[in-house]
Amino acid sequence: MELDVVELSRLQFAMTALYHFLFVPLTLGLSILVAIMETVYVMTGRPIWRQMTKFWGTLFGINFVLGVATGITMEFQFGMNWSYYSHYVGDIFGAPLAVEGLMAFFLEATFVGLFFFGWDRLSRVAHCIVAWLVAIGSNFSALWILIANGWMVNPVGAEFNPETMRMEMTNFFEVVFNEVAQAKFVHTVSAGYITASIFVLGVSAWYMLKGRHVELARRSISVAASFGLAASLSVVVLGDESGYSASHTQKMKLAAIEAMWETEPAPAHFTLIGFPDQEARETHYAVHIPWVMGLIGTRSLTQEIPGISELVEESEARIRSGIIAYDELMTIRAERDATPAEVRASFEQHSADLGYALLLKRYVDDPREATEEQIKMAADDTIPGVAPLFWSFRIMVALGFSFIALTGLFFVLSNFRRGAYPRWALMLAVAWIPLPWIAAEMGWIVAEFGRQPWTVDGILPTALSASHLSVGDLLFTLAGFAIFYTVLFIVEMGLMLKYIRKGPQEDVEETEKWMQRHEHRLRTHDGKGPFADVPAE
Template sequence: MELDIVGISRLQFAATAMYHFIFVPLTLGLSILVAIMETVYVMTKRPIWRQMTKFWGTLFGINFAVGVATGIVMEFQFGMNWSYYSHYVGDIFGAPLAFEGLMAFFMEATLVGLFFFGWERLSKIKHLLVTWFMAIGTNFSALWILIANGWMQNPIGSAFNPQTMRMEVTSFYDVLFNPVAQAKFVHTVSAGYTVAAVFVLGVSAWYLLKGRHTDLAKRSMTVAASFGLAASLSTVVLGDESGYLSGEHQSMKLAAIEAMWETEPAPAAFTAIGFPDQEARETHYAVHIPWAMGLIGTRSLTTVIPGIHDLVEQAEGRIRNGLLAYDALEAIRAHGYHSPLPEDLKARFEEHGRDLGHALLLKRYVDDPRQATPEMIEKAAWDTVPQVAPLFWAFRLMVGLGFFFILLTAVFFWLSARHRLDAHPWLLRVAVFSIPLPWIAAECGWFVAEFGRQPWAIDGVLPVAVAVSNLSASTVLTTLLLFIAIYSVLLVVEMKLMVKAIRKGPQLDAQDIEEMKTSLHALPSQNPATAS
């Protein structure tokens, strides 16, 4: 990445987004786990489940607070660093972003407050409803931001208006029910559930190794193992759906992930391992699995997956067609916006307008794309190829970890069914050391999704190089360094608070003690001869 204004702006947004996503998946998953635990408490009236709800709820609250604080910065960046992007697509992008903000800062924050301060003020049923609404609201907050992101990957339900020079909504229904957005939502949420399940599993395993809070730890592990097994299986299945949709809507991303330089006869082979070489435009020492990629990417034996070279050739054709749209657009601008457009001029733009974004790729090389040389057009066509090696390896690391989580949760699910969770200390240590792995997988997933979309801010519509604000590189670099410093402090504070809460463990309050006494009095009396 070149450290010009475009490169630094990308780096700043990547840093803030990936840092923010440290907190999002744990928030999504813990909210559901806490709701499940409180449901068991209300149904069984056993105090241990109330302790579990409050303990894991405390960790959820710490994580939620830092996540909200880091998410605010991202929304401001759209206006600060990506002003032309905000102008160009604000009519579409702004709506789901506004809904997400309303849910995060009003509904979620209110429900989180009721969750923590409503234990003695609300009945058990009312508090349980608050907890479930909090969990559902947290997950639906993610839905809106993923609708916005899904539209960036697959910009349907919209059209470019040459008179306003902006993208406008043509069908809000299509924006909401964009198949890419829906697939990303369920996949991201399932990944968040896996993160939380492995986190609860690992912390509980640490308690068992230390011989502390064993009743709470075993019950927590049972919930986490069953929940995590379902979540990790769902993540893999739904990830396959995301890959299939990438093949339909983002062929270049799929080809780059697979380092598929040449188009192969259907069904294409899957490259299990290899060493992509961007300069030589080939993959060295590749190990292929026959037919696998064709089945995964197209779910058929006859559909061809285009390779990078063929896709670049298609991009070059779209750039040349986009130049006709750009020329028509300049004629529209010269005509003015106060009188109706001539029908021939309008028809000329509509005929070629779908490729206007490809012509804008030339803005990196020349102010007026119509003045581009054949060499510039060829370079712009190759700009549609993201960096292959990072995508290739990030995807394989993510998939490998996904299958590891299935194995890990399945083992502990089997042990919990046999009431032998503490039978193998080495497995407990594996669970403890596995705590950071779901975050690595989740960050790899976002890296593949966003880095694989380059060079587009809006796929096929608006290049990143055009979307950036007119700022100096030094200004953005300064704010990037400040963000890194502040976020590093926040990360240290959050980690210390989480570790302190875990070391302290669950705490009993007056209601817990009272409920424990009530439970003991409710037990059948025993005589010394039969007492254990």
């Protein structure tokens, strides 16, 4: 990779976004789990549930703060590093971001302080409502940012205005109810729920293995396993929904994920594994499963899914049409008030392909002067990096199924095996803690890397979107973010581990007294008291 401003800007954006997304999924899920635990506390009055709320709440807080801190960068980076993008699509893209602030950020940020500081100042019910408001706020923010992100993939409800040289909104509801955005939203929050469930499951399993805080761990597992199982099922179903919507909105991404070089007779097979070779446009050692791809992608047996080569040909045609649009645009701009009607009409006809002409700007200043060879090169550019997409998608999906298995296992154990957990299952749960994060980051790569070479699909190429900065600026901030974020990450992990090792500190005495008072009621199925298997600490 050469050190140019666009590549460095992409690297910086990818780094800060992926880093931000280490904290977000846990926030999304843990906020809800904590609110559920507090609800159980309010309903049953058992102090153990309050202890759980506070303990998981502390870990939530340590994580939340870095999500907030790194989110500040995200809100401003579009303007800092992607100024032409910001100008070109800000009229549409900015709106969901602002609504996110109004509807979500204020809600979660205002109440999160009260969640931690309000225990003695609020009634039980009021405090529980505060916990839910934090959770709802967090999840709303995911909704709006994914509406913005979904528009980058499927830019509906907008058109190009030659006078302002940018895209402008024509229909807000189309932007909000964009099918891509809706599928992305449920898929992403479900991924967050899984992350938090497996985190709670893993940490609790570790306590069980150590024989510490067994009562807290047992209850936490039962909540996390049910919630996690529901979320894992939803993530796969909604992943499938995304795949279906991709077959008509993001054909190239879908073909690249499948390394489907040529169009195949319907229903297409699914390549389970193989080694895609972008140069030769073929996949070595491919293992196919017949029919599956066609069914996922089109939900029919007769509809074809276009392959990469066919899509490149389509792109080439659109580039040629885009050049006409560009030519008319120059005329419109030169003769602002006196543009002949036929030029306007021709522009209207071709303006949907204007973005394709802009792909040529990498090679030539004026797309109208592009050579045949440059047009071919630009058309080839519309293929994203196939191998990284192919692999990250497969890792993500495999992990997704493993989460169903793990949460399913614990769901069965906690509900039908009287909460007797074999050692191997507990060890498995501990080992699984980091995997949801890997799956989530892979999901990011599939979504964002798969959109290349566009920042907004078919509208604005990435190469044109970046700010007019110097390589020096970028190297400086890139190094700055890398060092700064690494230090913060080490500090965060250190505190997280410290507080997990320390275990619950609050309400412990009160909880134990209460449980001894109610021992007869809490006696477990095998007749032992609740503390029978708790070694002295």
